[in-house]
Amino acid sequence: IDGTDNFAAKFLINDACVMAGIPFSHAGILRFDGQTMTVLPRQTACYRCVFRQPPPPDTVPTCSQAGIIGAAAGILGTIQAMEAIKFLLGVGELLTDQFLVFDALKTGFRKAQVGRDSSCPVCGEHPTITALVDEATAVCYLKQGPGSASC
Numbered sequence: 001i002d003g004t005d006n007f008a009a010k011f012l013i014n015d016a017c018v019m020a021g022i023p024f025s026h027a028g029i030l031r032f033d034g035q036t037m038t039v040l041p042r043q044t045a046c047y048r049c050v051f052r053q054p055p056p057p058d059t060v061p062t063c064s065q066a067g068i069i070g071a072a073a074g075i076l077g078t079i080q081a082m083e084a085i086k087f088l089l090g091v092g093e094l095l096t097d098q099f100l101v102f103d104a105l106k107t108g109f110r111k112a113q114v115g116r117d118s119s120c121p122v123c124g125e126h127p128t129i130t131a132l133v134d135e136a137t138a139v140c141y142l143k144q145g146p147g148s149a150s151c
Contacts, residue, residue, distance in 0.1 A: 001080045002026045005063045007054035008135045014039065014047035016132055018123045023087055025080040025095075029068045030061070032104040034076045037095050037114070038083045042123055044096035049117040054135050072104045 002013045002024055010026065017024045018041040026047055027036040039046050079100065086092040099112040121128045 025083045027076040034102045037099050045114045045116045046123045048122045049120045
């Protein structure tokens, strides 16, 4: 169950799970919105089938910049837990090949169909990503004194 809050971690988890053949549940939340999907490696769409690579820096605000609503995280986390239970028990229908999108302001859900991409760089027919790479963006650290910030 992916409960991380940054794109680099989400892509790393996806790639590691696909390479190891480990199913997982993804969720993402920002403010009042969220989404979740379940991935069965090499059987269903993976995170990279839907989002090829992390967005460019500063195009999407981080959770610390924009915030999240804890109740939305609770709702999506509960759905992820149910996905894990259904998978382990082999019952019900998993959220595979679809994104469940949650709008807390409207208290509504919608499903967006997605599909496995045969040209996906990690799970496609000819993968180009064959080793784990952390795509984390540089973080700047502020030090004491003028002109001492470093990236």
